Amino acid sequence: MMIASANVPGERETLIEIYxxxxxxxxxxxxxxxxDDARKASTVSELTLGGLVKHLTNLEKYWITTIAEADPDSEFDVAGAENAYTLTDGDTFEAWLAEYRDQAQRTDEFIATVPDLDLLIPVPTAPWAPVRQHHTVRRILLHLFRETAQHSGHADLIRESIDGQxxxxxxxxDANRSSDRA
Structure with a gap:
């Protein structure tokens, strides 16, 4: 038995859809x-919703740059990541939320156009990973997806602690309201 595949999306479209x-x-x-709520640490952790948005935005930028530049001598900038999870005095939640949305669009465009998902990329070394590794573009993208999923769970718990949402x-x-209108 043959299954029709005329409308089956390709891998890139599927990656973009899932992300x-x-x-x-x-x-x-x-x-x-x-x-104020975006800056509130509402659980025993110091994580905030604004800090998570900042982190996820910078995470996408970092990995897309890592792929695009593919520097075999790159090292993770530990000092530069000092405030990775914190909205500093110069930051606003709205600005980071807008940047997150903009970065999402740039990342989706990158996924759609990167020449080879199987290309091996040198991963920056870091104190916790001192030996140079190489990962495919696909694996790096899947790492981004996993990080976003994990931090989405964190965000949900923090939000529930703030206002019960x-x-x-x-x-x-939202789905029920949409089906009622249909």
Missing amino acids: GDQRKALLVTLDGLSE STTTTMAS
């Missing part, structure tokens, strides 16, 4: 937050 779904879940979690409940309510 987009994960980002959407994160953005639902962040919807309607005030600047649950991303899953919000998305289910």
